[in-house]
Amino acid sequence: MADRIAWSENNPEAFAGLHNLRKRIVVIFDEASRIADKIWEVTDGALTDENTEIIWLAFGNPTRNTGRxxxxxxRLKHRWKTFQIDSRTVEGTNKEQIAKEVEDYGGENEDHVKIWIRGLFPSQSSRQFIPSDLVEAARKYKALAYDTLPKILSVDVARFGDDQTVIGTRQGR
Known part of the structure; x- marks a missing residue:
């Protein structure tokens, strides 16, 4: 016997009390990139029964570069077994059509190709001025010439919505 619990983004707590002690809980997220973070949070809380087999599957194209x-x-990779599938490497795909699409969209590093062909997250979103891959590269960069210069603290205060306040340091120009 299986329980089916209805929920919506407007009422995510509808399944917060889901418990199945010593049985099995299966949660399936399809197009998981578009599922609101609040739903992920409530699901996390609902999957805490001990002596229960918990199966949580999340599928989808990586359409957003933020979110759970x-x-x-x-950040949470240690909790998941992940797979990213490049459609050029699997059976049943039209390799010629895919190659044309890669060319049409300007190469394999373009976000459309990353998302829909390579199974990778986009570098940029419509609300983002600096692409994520440039930010990550800058975080890893260590400029030794600035080691003796003072460190400067900076703050970007969140305004509203899902923005977060960010505090950072920089050294040098």
Whole structure:
């Protein structure tokens, strides 16, 4: 016997009390990149029964470079077994059509190709001025010439919505 619990983004707590002690809980997210972070949070809380087999599957194209689905491949990767599928490497895809699409969209590093062909997250979103891949490269860069210069603290205060306040340091120009 299986329980089916209805929920919506407007009422995510509808399944917060889901418990199945000593049985099995299966949660399936399809197009997981588009599922609101609040739903992911409530699901996390609902999957805490001990002696229960918990199966949580999240599928989808990586259409957004933020959110919990993205974190499954980054900050929270240790909690997930992840797979990213490049459509050029699997059976059943039209390789000629895919090659044309890669060319039409300007190469394999373009976000459309990353998302829909390579199974990778986009570098940039419509609300982002600096692409994520440039930010990550800058975070890893160590300029030795600035070691003796003072460190400067900076703050970007969140305004509203899902923005976050960010505090950072820099050294040098």
């Amino acid at each position: 689905f993205k974190e499954c491949f980054g």
